[in-house]
Amino acid sequence: MRILGIDRPGGARTPLGRACARVGAAAAGVVIAAGLFQAPAVARITPATYTYSYETGFQGWVPKTDQNTGTPECSPHDSAVALSNAKARDGVRSVDLQAHGENDCGLLWLDRTFDVGTTAPVRLDLSLWVWTRDSSTGPGGVNDVVARAGAACETDPYQEVDRDQTWIGWPEIGSLGHGDGIPGWYQYRYQATVTPDSSGRVCVSQGMQIVSTYAFIKHYYLDTTTVTFS
Numbered sequence: 170m171r172i173l174g175i176d177r178p179g180g181a182r183t184p185l186g187r188a189c190a191r192v193g194a195a196a197a198g199v200v201i202a203a204g205l206f207q208a209p210a211v212a213r214i215t216p217a218t219y220t221y222s223y224e225t226g227f228q229g230w231v232p233k234t235d236q237n238t239g240t241p242e243c244s245p246h247d248s249a250v251a252l253s254n255a256k257a258r259d260g261v262r263s264v265d266l267q268a269h270g271e272n273d274c275g276l277l278w279l280d281r282t283f284d285v286g287t288t289a290p291v292r293l294d295l296s297l298w299v300w301t302r303d304s305s306t307g308p309g310g311v312n313d314v315v316a317r318a319g320a321a322c323e324t325d326p327y328q329e330v331d332r333d334q335t336w337i338g339w340p341e342i343g344s345l346g347h348g349d350g351i352p353g354w355y356q357y358r359y360q361a362t363v364t365p366d367s368s369g370r371v372c373v374s375q376g377m378q379i380v381s382t383y384a385f386i387k388h389y390y391l392d393t394t395t396v397t398f399s
């Protein structure tokens with residue numbers, strides 16, 4: 170069974186926001202050039218799609234956890250991100266997200282930097298597949314897939330503990346628990362408009378957050394990542 174994750178069409182908000190701004194200006198009787206209310210123009214670049222199956226390694230993605238990136242927010246846990254040949258959606262290998270839920274806390278992810286050839290905002294469409302056996306109510310069933318995109322990679326993820334363990338700047342793009350726990354590969358997607366750094370680079374991140382308690386390691390397998398810039 171395949172279920173599409175939650176889309177986050179960040180670009181879709183732009184036309185609505187612009188329309189509201191124009192209505193607001195008209196209602197106030199203020200004459201302002203419409204261009205002042207327009208969102209930053211999205212760069213016109215040739216669409217580029219990159220796919221990753223992790224058959225020969227991480228392919229430029231850098232595995233990280235909250236434990237080895239910046240100041241640890243969680244109590245120590247031995248979660249890890251590794252290559253594996255235990256499961257695969259494409260080929261014979263994938264990335265094993267080894268999530269130890271002993272502290273009900275943790276962030277595991279992969280970063281990769283892309284040269285998008287412009288410093289103007291671009292549209293990102295990220296798709297990834299994760300194998301999970303979690304039910305929506307069992308241990309681990311409330312762990313989430315997360316994603317992120319920005320001019321730079323995260324150097325010290327910050328968790329605001331009073332907001333349901335949410336990591337700041339890391340949108341949840343879907344739950345790892347599905348129904349009664351039907352093992353299989355599930356697709357997750359993240360869409361956003363991203364402003365590159367001054368050299369035209371964007372950092373994309375994909376991973377998961379632990380928001381469930383269980384005193385053992387749960388294995389989630391990540392494969393078939395597709396990154397499109399347009």
Ligand SMILES: [Ca+2]
Nearest residue numbers: 222259260262
């Ligand atoms: Ca693979």
